[in-house]
Each structure stands twice: as structure tokens, then as C-alpha cells.
Amino acid sequence: MRLNNIHLTLMLASALFITACSTPQKPAEESSTAATETEVSVDDQSATTTGIGSEGSGSTDLEGGQSGDEVTSIPRVVYFEYDSSSLSQEVQSIIAAHAAILSQNQGWNIVLEGHADERGTREYNLALGQERAQAVADLLQVYKINLNRIQLVSYGEEEPAVLESNEEAWAKNRRVEILY
Template sequence: MFLRLSSLLAAIFLLAACETAPNATGDVAGTAASGSSTSESTASSGSDASDTSDTSEEMTISEELISIGDRVHFDFDSYELTSEAKSTLGKQVTFLSSNPSVRITIEGHCDERGTREYNLALGESRAAATRDYLVSQGINPARIKIISYGKERPAVIGSNEQAWKYNRRAVSIIN
């Protein structure tokens, strides 16, 4: 009896762990689809329209960040910002200064060389160096979170210098 009960509970927990949170684009698509079927429901509930405009405004802000440069690259085994990286971050400072409500997360990444632990630490140092530069230029540190993915999320798959160059990066993501 105990074995059956524990097996049942384990199965329930495993299934619950597989559930994924709905993403914002899925919610917007569902809202748009349901709103197009009846124009009365859209007119009577103004919240659907404002949710869609908030999401489209968010996308516009994200697209703007991407267009000015949402990532900086690093030399091998280094977290020192290059002059090119500082130029890109200068554009991010301008963007963040003109959008004071925007909060970002800076993701630190590495190429595939080195141990997992070493690359997690190096990725964190890259994200921290990026954050520190933005803060030194007047951005409130409370608006910036950092995270390191080490070598776990490569931008380019490959074991050559070109792939490694693109994978050594810090990426700014709007929260």
C-alpha cells in the first residue's frame, strides 16, 4: 500500500514539474484570436487592448535595444571591456537613461573551452564588468541583474575561433 501511494505521489510530482509557464507571446496570440471573433467583447473589455499595446511597446523597446547593440564580446579568458564594447555600452547608457523604467538582466557567456565551473565564474565576471561600466556611467544598479550561463548557452555552435569569438559575450536582456 505504501509503495503504491509513494509511486502515485512521485508520478504526480514529476508531471507537475513538467508544466511550463505560459509565455507572453502565447497570451497575446490567444487574446488577439479571441478578440477577433467578437468585436463586442473587445469593445466592452478594454484590458485586452491595453495588454496588447503594452506587449507591443515592450517589443518595440526590446527591438530598440537590439538595434543599438544588446551584446558585447570579450577576448579569450578575459572579462576586460574592449573599446568596441564600451562604445556599445555607451549606446545602452543612452537608451537606459531615456527609458528609466526599463530593467535589464545581463547574461555572461563563455566559449566551450575550460571547465564548467571556471566558465560560470568567468561569465559572471563578464556580466559584472558590463554592469559596473553601466553603473559608472550613471545607471542605477538596482535596475540591473546579472547571471552567468558559462558555456551552457552558445550563440554559435562550433569548435573553431569564429564560433568561440561570438560565444564570449555579455548580453543585455530587458526584464
């Protein structure tokens, strides 16, 4: 029981750290970002939260007292170094924040989509995308997120975020997308 309290405290501290380090958003009239909406399904009920750059309050309460802004403010994409599935400290903090959200919303499942850049064979990149998704899943399990709530998918190089062939584009394609 004491170990669970320590893990919960670490998760909450990580989530607070991520929130505190985020950049404040510009008011809606100054932002050039268009309004977006994200639907989040909670036990057969839908709650719509307002995304970045919109004029709505975006403070819909979700299961466990989590507000929609807190959920959408956590990055949903984590990036990796070339030919690696190792998690940087920054990525570990992001995963800890997602684990805190999932701990408070037991009915939610998560899909981890692993991706790679275009270098390497198709088979190698599929395996690397799987390794990256598995690395994220392994860290979520450390935070007591049950494996049956996690689905892993590897797209390898098949669904690039950026279609160019240069170092900057490749860096954006080496990623895991985190979907609720």
C-alpha cells in the same frame, strides 16, 4: 550637477556616434531578412516595435521620446577576447548607448547574461561569464544606472550561440547578452 551634465553629454555623444557609424539598412523588398517583432514592456503597457527588415515604420515612441528603431539598432550582444572580461573601446561605446537608453527610460530594468566558450572547466567558465556580466554592469554604473535595475546571470559554457568547436565559434560564444 555639472558632473551629471558632463556624463549626460558623453552618453548622448556616444549614442549619436554609434548611430552615425551604423550601416544603412536595405529597403524591405531587397532584404532577405524576415520581418521580426520585439515587444518592449514599459510600466505595464506594451509597445510593439518593428524589427529589422520589415515593411513597417518601426517608429513607435517609447518612454522618454526614444523611438523603437533607436533601441533595436543598438547591438544587444557584446563580445570578449579569450579568457578576458576586459571591455574593448567598441564594447564601451555600445554600453554607453544602452546607458543612455536606460537613463531615458527609468522604469526599465536590464538583464546581463554572461557566457564563455567551451574551453576551461564548467566552474571556471561560470565564473568568467559572471565577470563579463559584472564588467558590463560596472560600466553601466559609471553612467549612473542604479545597480538595483541590473540583474546578472552567468551561463558559462552552458548556452553556446554556436555549437561548433573552432576559433570562430568560440569567439561568438564569449559574450554578454543585454536584455531589456
